[in-house]
Amino acid sequence: NAGVTQTPKFRVLKTGQSMTLLCAQDMNHEYMYWYRQDPGMGLRLIHYSVGEGTTAKGEVPDGYNVSRLKKQNFLLGLESAAPSQTSVYFCASGRQGFAEAFFGQGTRLTVV
Amino acid sequence: SQELEQSPQSLIVQEGKNLTINCTSSKTLYGLYWYKQKYGEGLIFLMMLQKGGEEKSHEKITAKLDEKKQQSSLHITASQPSHAGIYLCGADGGTASKLTFGTGTRLQVTL
Numbered sequence: 001n002a003g004v005t006q007t008p009k010f011r012v013l014k015t016g017q018s019m020t021l022l023c024a025q026d027m028n029h030e031y032m033y034w035y036r037q038d039p040g041m042g043l044r045l046i047h048y049s050v051g052e053g054t055t056a057k058g059e060v061p062d063g064y065n066v067s068r069l070k071k072q073n074f075l076l077g078l079e080s081a082a083p084s085q086t087s088v089y090f091c092a093s094g095r096q097g098f099a100e101a102f103f104g105q106g107t108r109l110t111v112v
Numbered sequence: 113s114q115e116l117e118q119s120p121q122s123l124i125v126q127e128g129k130n131l132t133i134n135c136t137s138s139k140t141l142y143g144l145y146w147y148k149q150k151y152g153e154g155l156i157f158l159m160m161l162q163k164g165g166e167e168k169s170h171e172k173i174t175a176k177l178d179e180k181k182q183q184s185s186l187h188i189t190a191s192q193p194s195h196a197g198i199y200l201c202g203a204d205g206g207t208a209s210k211l212t213f214g215t216g217t218r219l220q221v222t223l
Contacts, residue, residue, distance in 0.1 A: 004154075033211070042200065042215040043155075058210060059113075090154060101211075103147075103154035 003027065006091050006104035013081040013111045021076040021107050023091030029102075031094040032074035034058075034066060036087040037106075043090065049074055081111045114139045114203055116214035124220045125191050133186045133217045135201030141181045143204040145211065150197045158186075158199075188219075196221045 007022045023032065033048040035058075045058030047066040055066045063085060065077045074093075078085060088108050094101035115138040125131050135144070143162050147155040159168045161177035161184060168175050172189045188195055198218050202211045 035213075040215060043202075043213040045210055045212070048210060059212075092155070101157060103156075105154045106152075 004091055004093055004102045004104040006089075006107050008107060009105065010108050011110070013078075013109065015082060015111060017081050018077070018079050019081065019109075020078075021089055021091075021109075023074040023076070023093075023104060025072055025074075025093040025102070027093060027095070027102065028071070029093035029095050030071075031101075032068065033092045033094075033101075034064075034074065034076045035090045035092065036060065037090060038087050046076065046089075083111045085109065086111045114212050116201055116203055116212060118199075118201060118214035118217050120217060121215070122218040122220075124222060126222050127192060128190055131188050131191055131219070133199050133219075135184045135186070135214050137182050137203055139182070141177065141184070141203050144177055144181075144184045145202040145204070146175050146184070146186055147200045147202060147213075148197050149200060149216070155200065191219075191221045193221045193223065195219060 004025045030051050034046040035043045037043050044060045046060055046064050047058050049055050049068040052071040067075045088106045090106050091104040092101045117136045119134050145160050146158040148158055149155045159175045164179045164181045166177045174187045177184045198216045200216045201214045204211050
């Protein structure tokens with residue numbers, strides 16, 4: 001039982017490059033979330049999904065796009081990376097709400 | 113939007129001592145969640161509180177939600193090195209779609 005798996009775990013990008021972060025869950029959860037964690041600012045919600053084919057904006061969606069084509073996968077895309085997007089990104093999934101939400105191990109992204 | 117303030121921001125305690133972390137909300141709490149994060153890792157769900165005055169315990173960790181549902185506390189009894197990490201409170205604001213987090217409390221337990 002893998003739970004929530006994030007790929008990659010580390011990445012260094014140059015300003016202007018694009019990349020996609022993959023979140024995969026094997027628990028058949030409806031809800032999936034992407035957060036970023038920055039020092040002194042806690043976790044901030046970027047985008048979330050309440051089911052396959054749905055996405056919605058969170059607190060800090062600018063500069064990111066997401067897709068949920070398959071229930072088990074939630075992709076986070078950066079079309080043109082900026083240094084302000086240097087952060088640790090966490091994906092989470094839950095059956096219904098956060099009572100039993102599971103978090104991935106995080107992706108540490110550095111944009112230079 | 114709902115804001116959560118945690119105090120203290122960081123805490124260093126000697127092994128065996130008790131400690132309390134507070135989480136204060138700018139709005140009424142419908143669902144209050146406590147998570148623990150080990151350094152460099154993801155979050156682990158600890159407890160969820162919904163009712164005013166509710167109290168839950170797991171091993172040596174007790175969480176309470178006040179009657180007015182605007183403040184929660186997390187109490188650790190007889191702290192151990194395994195308790196070290198970052199503790200975060202989160203609130204769902206009445207909808208399961210989003211969870212707002214506090215900035216976290218960093219706990220170190222010394223021998």
